[in-house]
Amino acid sequence: xxxxxxxALRADRLRAVNVPRPVAVELxxxxxxxxxxxxxxNGGGQETKAAVVEAILESWRVDDEWWRQLISxxxxxxxxxxxxxxxxxxxxxxxxxxVQTA
Amino acid sequence: xxxxxxxxxxxxxxxxLFPLRCEEARREGLVTHPTALLAPDLSRKLWQVxxxxxxxxxxxxxxxxxxxxxCPTLRLCEPDPVHYDNCFARLLSALNEISPVIESGExxxxxxxxxxxxxxxxxxxxxxxxxxxxxxxxNVGTSEAGSPFQRSIFPSFRLGWGKGKFxxxxxxxxxxxxxxxxxxxxxxxxxxxxxxxxxxxLDPDTHRRLRQLGIRTLGALAALPEEAVTAQFGxxxxxxxxxxxxxxxxxxxxxxxxxxxxxxxxxxxxxxxRDLIERAIDQLIARALKDSRRIGWRVxxxxxxxxxxxxxxxxxxxxxxxxxxxxxxxxxxxxARIAAPLRTxxxxxxxxxxxxxxxxxxxxxAPGTTELQLFARDAVAAARAGQRRALESxxxxxxxRLKRTCLYHVIEVQPWSRLPERRYAxxxxxx
Numbered sequence: 126x127x128x129x130x131x132x133a134l135r136a137d138r139l140r141a142v143n144v145p146r147p148v149a150v151e152l153x154x155x156x157x158x159x160x161x162x163x164x165x166x167n168g169g170g171q172e173t174k175a176a177v178v179e180a181i182l183e184s185w186r187v188d189d190e191w192w193r194q195l196i197s198x199x200x201x202x203x204x205x206x207x208x209x210x211x212x213x214x215x216x217x218x219x220x221x222x223x224v225q226t227a
Numbered sequence: 228x229x230x231x232x233x234x235x236x237x238x239x240x241x242x243x244l245f246p247l248r249c250e251e252a253r254r255e256g257l258v259t260h261p262t263a264l265l266a267p268d269l270s271r272k273l274w275q276v277x278x279x280x281x282x283x284x285x286x287x288x289x290x291x292x293x294x295x296x297x298c299p300t301l302r303l304c305e306p307d308p309v310h311y312d313n314c315f316a317r318l319l320s321a322l323n324e325i326s327p328v329i330e331s332g333e334x335x336x337x338x339x340x341x342x343x344x345x346x347x348x349x350x351x352x353x354x355x356x357x358x359x360x361x362x363x364x365x366n367v368g369t370s371e372a373g374s375p376f377q378r379s380i381f382p383s384f385r386l387g388w389g390k391g392k393f394x395x396x397x398x399x400x401x402x403x404x405x406x407x408x409x410x411x412x413x414x415x416x417x418x419x420x421x422x423x424x425x426x427x428x429l430d431p432d433t434h435r436r437l438r439q440l441g442i443r444t445l446g447a448l449a450a451l452p453e454e455a456v457t458a459q460f461g462x463x464x465x466x467x468x469x470x471x472x473x474x475x476x477x478x479x480x481x482x483x484x485x486x487x488x489x490x491x492x493x494x495x496x497x498x499x500x501r502d503l504i505e506r507a508i509d510q511l512i513a514r515a516l517k518d519s520r521r522i523g524w525r526v527x528x529x530x531x532x533x534x535x536x537x538x539x540x541x542x543x544x545x546x547x548x549x550x551x552x553x554x555x556x557x558x559x560x561x562x563a564r565i566a567a568p569l570r571t572x573x574x575x576x577x578x579x580x581x582x583x584x585x586x587x588x589x590x591x592x593a594p595g596t597t598e599l600q601l602f603a604r605d606a607v608a609a610a611r612a613g614q615r616r617a618l619e620s621x622x623x624x625x626x627x628r629l630k631r632t633c634l635y636h637v638i639e640v641q642p643w644s645r646l647p648e649r650r651y652a653x654x655x656x657x658x
Contacts, residue, residue, distance in 0.1 A: 139652040142637065187645045196646070212647070225647055 145223035150213065157181055158201055158213050163224060177206040202227055232481040234328040234340025236351075238358055239387040239395035240318075245335025246311040247275045248383050250304050260302045261285065263294060267306040271639045274306065292641045316525050316558055319594040321365040325357055328481035329594060330392070338392050340479035351388045355407045358386060390415055391476030397426045415473035420446030427467050433460060445471035485520040488589040497536040497581030501573060504533075504582055508569055511587035512562045521589065525558030528591035531569055535580040549578035558593035622656055 151160040162175045183202040190196045197217040204210055210227040242248060251258045261280035263273045273289045283298035294301055315334050322329050328340025341354050348354045362384055387398025389410035397419060398408040410418045422445045424437050442448050448456065449472035457465040469475040490511040498504060508531065515521070533549040553568045622634050635653035642650050 139638075139640070139654055140635070141648050142651045142653055143648050145648060189645065198646075 143225055145214070145225050148213070148222050148224045150215075150222040157184075158203065158222070161213060161222065161224060176209075176211075178203045179206045180204045182210070231483060232328045232340070233478040234326070234342040234481070235476055235478045236341045236390055237388070237392050237395040237479045238339040238341050238355060239392065239399040240322065240337045240339065240358065240362065240384060241387070241396070241399040242335035242384045244275050244277070244383075245315065246306065246308075247277055247304075248335075249311050249314050250307075251277075253310075254304075257302060257304075261298050261300060262302045262304065264304045264306055265291075267308045273303075290641075291638060313557060313559070316593055318362075318365050320558065321361050322358070323594065325354075325361055328479050330479045330481060331594065336396075338395065338479040340481060341388070351409050351411075355386055355388055355409060359407070389418070392479055393470050393475065393477055394419065394473065397422055400426060415476075416449075419471060419473050420444065420449060424448060424471075427470060429467070433463065433467075436460075449473075482523065482594060485524060485592060488515050488518045488521055489586065490515040490518075491584065491586040493584045494582060497583050499581040501577060504573060504578075504585070505566075505570055507585050508573075508587065509562065509566055511585060512565050515587055515589055516560060516562055516565075521560070521592075524592040524594060525560050526565055526589045526591075527555055527558040527593045528589070529553045529555070529565055529569065530588040530590050531572075532586040532588070533578050533582045534584040534586075535578055536583050547580060549582075554591075618656075 146163060148161040148163045150158045150162075153159050158178050158181075160175060160177050162173050164171045164173045166172075181201050181203050183200075185200050187196065187198045187200065195218055198214045199217060200212055200214040202210065202212050212225045212227050213222060214225070215222050247262065247264050250264065251262070258277075259279075261283055262277040263280050263285060264275040266272050266274040271291060273285065273287050273291075273294055276285050276287050280294075280298060280301055283301075285294045285298050285301060289297075291303065294303075311334055315331070315337075319329055319331055319337060322337060322339050326339045326341060326344060328342070330338040330340070332338070339358060341351070344354050345351075348357050383404055385399045385402040385404060386407035387395045387400070387402055387410070388407065389395045389398050390412060394410050394415045398410050401422070402408040424434065424442060424445060424447075427445070427448075429437070437448065442451075448468060451468070453465065453468050453472075456468040460467065466475070492507050492511055494507075498507070516526075529552070531551045531553075535547040535549060537547065551569060551572045553572070555565065555568070557564075559565060625633055634656035636656050637651050638654055640649060640652045644650050
């Protein structure tokens with residue numbers, strides 16, 4: 126953590142960290158991700174990068190806040206081909222996939 | 228060891244929420260918003276909460292997310308214990324001008340021994356007036372130098388006067404902001420009997436047990452036989468009973484400023500390079516600050532003596548020396564702040580020869596607080612203050628160049644959350 130400032134903090138100036146970014150995912154027969162593509166705006170247009178999943182390290186589910194707005198997610202912590210680790214999850218309510226840093 | 232001065236008559240100066248008041252005093256607009264101060268430890272919980280924030284249900288000990296959930300407009304302040312401690316040290320120094328017997332409690336709580344002051348100022352009422360005037364003058368100096376904003380925290384103090392610290396403290400706790408309550412001599416028992424038991428230094432369990440026994444006031448407690456209270460609550464109960472009955476007039480116990488603290492360094496070969504001398508000064512300051520006699524005291528005056536190499540070597544019997552005396556405007560226990568004026572003098576008027584021996588003396592001190600030692604030992608506080616200054620300077624430079632901060636610090640929002648994006652958040656770092 127960075128050394129604290131003495132500035133007053135306000136709730137409207139908070140920025141979320143590790144916000145999930147949408148990705149397109151290819152799945153195997155078991156419904157596990159094997160490849161995902163994420164698009165990024167590089168200034169001159171959309172650039173799409175693909176990453177191949179080498180291994181699934183861990184998977185878990187989160188079902189929460191059913192009393193408010195249901196959150197239902199299936200998480201996979203994956204190792205990528207060529208190195209790197211990320212967390213992919215499927216939003217089971219909307220069916221969309223997202224990536225987050227591990 | 229010399230005996231510490233004591234005083235049976237006491238005036239109590241109390242500024243509730245002292246750290247929060249210090250922040251309000253140096254930041255415009257804070258006082259009109261619900262505000263909370265984060266704890267100086269790593270818990271990231273709320274430490275002090277302003278009355279406006281309290282009205283919205285925010286309480287000390289809550290997490291940031293709980294507090295923001297209750298009060299979205301809440302302004303959170305990162306704590307700056309060194310600043311609060313400096314403000315309090317200045318207050319103690321100002322009170323020391325009235326009486327030589329000053330005892331500090333927690334931040335914002337100080338006792339002034341008033342034995343013998345009647346001969347100088349007159350009645351207790353007049354003594355209290357003198358303390359009020361001192362508080363006013365102290366307030367003027369509380370805001371940071373150069374700050375365009377200065378707001379007085381004067382009205383938030385309370386004063387009490389009575390025989391012994393406890394009566395004075397209870398009187399101060401009953402006083403309205405900016406006013407005083409005087410307990411006349413001999414009237415302690417009557418005054419105390421109507422007070423609630425919450426004014427006693429009780430742990431929650433004892434407080435609960437007393438309430439279960441139907442004891443609501445000090446009078447009710449004092450009406451019980453002393454032996455019965457002692458049998459029920461042990462030695463603590465005996466002390467509580469004596470306080471409630473006004474039988475214990477715990478005196479104000481002052482401190483005696485330490486004798487000068489000296490640290491010296493002899494060079495094997497005479498040194499002429501300024502860098503080496505500066506490094507030696509830093510070492511000497513660090514060594515002198517570590518001296519156990521210095522704990523609880525801020526350094527106010529420093530003397531640096533350099534013995535210089537003789538021109539004629541052993542054949543020249545003339546001793547040459549170089550001397551710098553510095554009086555610090557703000558007494559401090561921060562090594563960097565002590566070293567800064569010495570470095571300036573060294574640069575402006577360096578010794579006229581190579582240095583063979585360097586002697587550093589802390590010659591005058593101002594009272595510090597006991598609370599500083601709760602937050603951090605001086606070395607840690609000094610290191611933290613130095614890091615913060617460097618970071619603030621870097622942040623200002625970035626802001627000047629890029630017109631935006633680009634620096635953030637991470638705060639915990641819901642560190643326990645199962646959703647990673649909810650655990651932490653970023654906030655602009657604006658020194």
